[in-house]
Amino acid sequence: MQPRDGLGLKVHDGRVCLLDQTRLPQEEVWLTIGSTPEMVEAIRALRVRGAPMIGVAAALHVAARAEAGDEADTLADDIAALRAARPTAVNLMFAMDRLAAALSRNGISGVIATAESIADRDVMLCEAIADNGAALIGAGERILTHCNTGALATAGIGTAAGVIRRAHEQDKGISVWVDETRPLLQGGRLTAWEFGQIGVPYTLITDSMAAALMREERIDRVIVGADRIAANGDVANKIGTYGLAVLARYHEIPFAVAAPYTTLDPECETGAAIEVEQRDAAEVRGVTGPAGDLRWAPADAPVHNPAFDITPATLIDHWILDIGVFGPSDVAAGALDAGGAAFG
Numbered sequence: 001m002q003p004r005d006g007l008g009l010k011v012h013d014g015r016v017c018l019l020d021q022t023r024l025p026q027e028e029v030w031l032t033i034g035s036t037p038e039m040v041e042a043i044r045a046l047r048v049r050g051a052p053m054i055g056v057a058a059a060l061h062v063a064a065r066a067e068a069g070d071e072a073d074t075l076a077d078d079i080a081a082l083r084a085a086r087p088t089a090v091n092l093m094f095a096m097d098r099l100a101a102a103l104s105r106n107g108i109s110g111v112i113a114t115a116e117s118i119a120d121r122d123v124m125l126c127e128a129i130a131d132n133g134a135a136l137i138g139a140g141e142r143i144l145t146h147c148n149t150g151a152l153a154t155a156g157i158g159t160a161a162g163v164i165r166r167a168h169e170q171d172k173g174i175s176v177w178v179d180e181t182r183p184l185l186q187g188g189r190l191t192a193w194e195f196g197q198i199g200v201p202y203t204l205i206t207d208s209m210a211a212a213l214m215r216e217e218r219i220d221r222v223i224v225g226a227d228r229i230a231a232n233g234d235v236a237n238k239i240g241t242y243g244l245a246v247l248a249r250y251h252e253i254p255f256a257v258a259a260p261y262t263t264l265d266p267e268c269e270t271g272a273a274i275e276v277e278q279r280d281a282a283e284v285r286g287v288t289g290p291a292g293d294l295r296w297a298p299a300d301a302p303v304h305n306p307a308f309d310i311t312p313a314t315l316i317d318h319w320i321l322d323i324g325v326f327g328p329s330d331v332a333a334g335a336l337d338a339g340g341a342a343f344g
Ligand code: MRU
Pocket: 046, 049, 050, 051, 052, 089, 146, 147, 148, 149, 150, 153, 154, 158, 159, 160, 186, 224, 225, 226, 227, 237, 238, 239, 307
């Protein structure tokens, strides 16, 4: 396997190393993943996360096992276990299905080549999304984003965060409101950290501040990522996205979703068919960090903790994909049905 040196994922000496995203921003701890149970645990615990990134990480891990000499039967079991690690982001299923097909068609060498191409292609998809999306953004816009959709969440520069980064690189004078993104704080812990590193001007807010900022006319656009996009344009993304879309419509603020074609799921006719991951109650009751446990709710507090919500297509103004930017009439005419990709 070729060496890789991404912000959140590296490949060295044929092994996949992950920047443990649960430890950011306090500590930069790199994990070398040896076994498939380790990679499954890393995906479930969100040590590696973001829809495109979990597909890429799982694919490169299977390639590493193939290169280490694992038999085809073992690899097929690994692919099945990784495919089931998280249920909502279709990129993981897309990547694992491509590896399974390559394994049965071309054996071990097919697995390695396919995994490399999934990772390489994700970099290119991010670039295309960034170019397409940045063209929408006007000078001086104040953009709200949610969760983390940057270089930690993809093999490239990101999806929604990549669009923002490109507009910043184009000197459009933009600034960003970063939602902290309860309960796991991907915005506060990860997006703020990434934007700080690349110099994108941002201000961190709690999720509950977005409504007031919109009413005060201090938000010009909302751009978020996606974990799965149904054929009718409904979008599964981090919990809280739907609320932002409702708020944006009420305040007449354009709401965009940025994603690669690997996030499209033409087999889901609508968002109702998308499985939403339910996560542990402990994530809402408190936090576990390097300094130990901090709980702010009773240990037995009943908790509801869906990791994602579904935003109906009727609330979305732009779908920013690698193949272009689509509006509601394109989507109603079936633009997302066909899937498709900018690169072969
Ligand atoms: O639970 P997470 O942190 O994996 O959720 C991530 C998101 O919801 C992102 O918005 C989405 O995966 C797009 S990442 C480019």
